[in-house]
Amino acid sequence: MDRVMRMSSEKGVVIFTKSSCCLCYAVQILFRDLRVQPTIHEIENDPDCREIEKALLRLGCSTAVPAVFIGGKLVGSTNEVMSLHLSGSLVPLIKPYQSLLY
Amino acid sequence: MNTTSTHFVSSRRFEIYEPLNQIGSMWEESFKNNGGMYTPSSIIIPTNEKPESLSEDTSHGTEGTPHKFDQEASTSRHPDKIQRRLAQNREAARKSRLRKKAYVQQLETSRLKLIHLEQELDRARQQGFYVGNRVDTNALGFSDNMSSGIIAFEMEYGHWVEEQNRQISELRTVLYGQVSDMDLGLLVDNAMKHYFQLFRMKAAAAKIDVFYIMSGMWKTPAERFFMWMGGGFRPSELLKVLLPHFDPLTDQQLLDVCNLKQSCQQAEDALSKGMEKLQHTLADSVAAGKLGEGSYIPQMTSAMERLEALVSFVNQMYRILTTRQAARGLLALGEYFQRLRALSSSWATRKREPT
Numbered sequence: 001m002d003r004v005m006r007m008s009s010e011k012g013v014v015i016f017t018k019s020s021c022c023l024c025y026a027v028q029i030l031f032r033d034l035r036v037q038p039t040i041h042e043i044e045n046d047p048d049c050r051e052i053e054k055a056l057l058r059l060g061c062s063t064a065v066p067a068v069f070i071g072g073k074l075v076g077s078t079n080e081v082m083s084l085h086l087s088g089s090l091v092p093l094i095k096p097y098q099s100l101l102y
Numbered sequence: 103m104n105t106t107s108t109h110f111v112s113s114r115r116f117e118i119y120e121p122l123n124q125i126g127s128m129w130e131e132s133f134k135n136n137g138g139m140y141t142p143s144s145i146i147i148p149t150n151e152k153p154e155s156l157s158e159d160t161s162h163g164t165e166g167t168p169h170k171f172d173q174e175a176s177t178s179r180h181p182d183k184i185q186r187r188l189a190q191n192r193e194a195a196r197k198s199r200l201r202k203k204a205y206v207q208q209l210e211t212s213r214l215k216l217i218h219l220e221q222e223l224d225r226a227r228q229q230g231f232y233v234g235n236r237v238d239t240n241a242l243g244f245s246d247n248m249s250s251g252i253i254a255f256e257m258e259y260g261h262w263v264e265e266q267n268r269q270i271s272e273l274r275t276v277l278y279g280q281v282s283d284m285d286l287g288l289l290v291d292n293a294m295k296h297y298f299q300l301f302r303m304k305a306a307a308a309k310i311d312v313f314y315i316m317s318g319m320w321k322t323p324a325e326r327f328f329m330w331m332g333g334g335f336r337p338s339e340l341l342k343v344l345l346p347h348f349d350p351l352t353d354q355q356l357l358d359v360c361n362l363k364q365s366c367q368q369a370e371d372a373l374s375k376g377m378e379k380l381q382h383t384l385a386d387s388v389a390a391g392k393l394g395e396g397s398y399i400p401q402m403t404s405a406m407e408r409l410e411a412l413v414s415f416v417n418q419m420y421r422i423l424t425t426r427q428a429a430r431g432l433l434a435l436g437e438y439f440q441r442l443r444a445l446s447s448s449w450a451t452r453k454r455e456p457t
């Protein structure tokens with residue numbers, strides 16, 4: 001879906017979330033701890049919410065939200081992000097987007 | 103799977119009830135089958151009476167209840183029929199007594215069996231083996247779908263712990279002896295597969311009753327005390343317990359383990375905060391009285407499932423360590439949990455101070 005493609009290819013870390021989703025919150029906390037400020041797209045109150053969810057699933061995300069894109073590429077949902085981080089492969093991906101401060 | 107010294111008892115209890123049920127219905131059946139032919143008084147006979155006396159009773163009975171036999175024939179006209187009926191009475195009463203004797207014997211043996219099992223149970227608890235602490239043997243007919251799923255999970259978990267204990271003993275024996283890296287590798291592989299099996303079991307059970315899994319009801323109390331987010335431990339905490347067992351670590355390994363520990367802590371913190379948020383929103387919904395369909399329960403279930411992410415922690419450790427280190431780590435881990443379980447049971451049975 002066009003909107004999803006456009007939104008996901010924004011620079012840096014992009015996360016599609018729903019305000020009611022606690023795992024979305026968890027993922028945001030993680031990136032914050034890693035000194036990254038992701039672009040958050042809250043889709044719950046979006047009129048195209050259903051369409052966006054379907055598009056995210058079709059792109060290969062295990063659950064529609066949270067959907068994490070880094071540098072325009074889909075990383076995945078909570079599972080994928082956590083696994084990547086444990087294997088030490090997440091930090092290299094986000095390095096260009098990490099704040100030097102705090 | 104050997105079941106001779108099974109430390110999980112529920113299935114045994116069912117075994118006892120089964121034959122008793124059968125005997126009971128057998129007893130019933132015998133009454134039904136021999137229903138019409140004799141009066142009740144000929145059945146209720148003390149067991150030590152001889153069959154001969156039965157015929158006397160029946161003949162008295164004949165005098166006392168002539169109307170029964172009038173329907174068939176008078177005494178003078180068909181003596182053989184009477185005799186045959188009397189013989190059948192005797193036979194039936196004899197069989198009745200034998201069945202009763204067998205039934206009572208079965209009760210006695212079952213009673214002894216039960217006592218023996220309860221002793222075994224206590225012994226097992228002392229040694230820290232898993233013993234079902236929540237099985238309701240009174241509810242033999244599970245009408246509730248949820249509880250039967252959970253009972254099934256508890257039984258499966260009991261078997262899992264048995265197998266776990268066996269693997270730990272094997273690891274211990276093997277590590278103290280001479281063993282090739284390849285053979286050790288096989289044991290380590292099996293141990294890992296065993297843990298993954300547990301994760302799968304938990305995930306499936308969470309689908310049935312997520313609160314049950316999240317509150318760790320199937321675990322021993324001491325394990326529950328240290329529990330984090332649905333029946334497990336914080337991997338970073340586990341790492342602290344296991345680290346000394348990995349010595350000596352190469353510099354590269356040490357670096358890798360430290361990095362893993364840090365990313366683990368970060369992942370754990372993020373997930374914990376997410377779970378807190380879920381609890382808050384859930385509590386708010388309950389307070390506001392609006393907990394309907396499509397509410398937060400499904401979220402909890404998926405949160406539970408997403409904890410698979412931490413399964414990858416186990417994978418990561420596996421990647422970093424040598425086979426021998428992994429074996430030692432698994433042994434230490436297993437023993438740690440065994441000790442926790444033993445702590446639970448010894449705490450539960452401690453002598454209380456007189457007040």
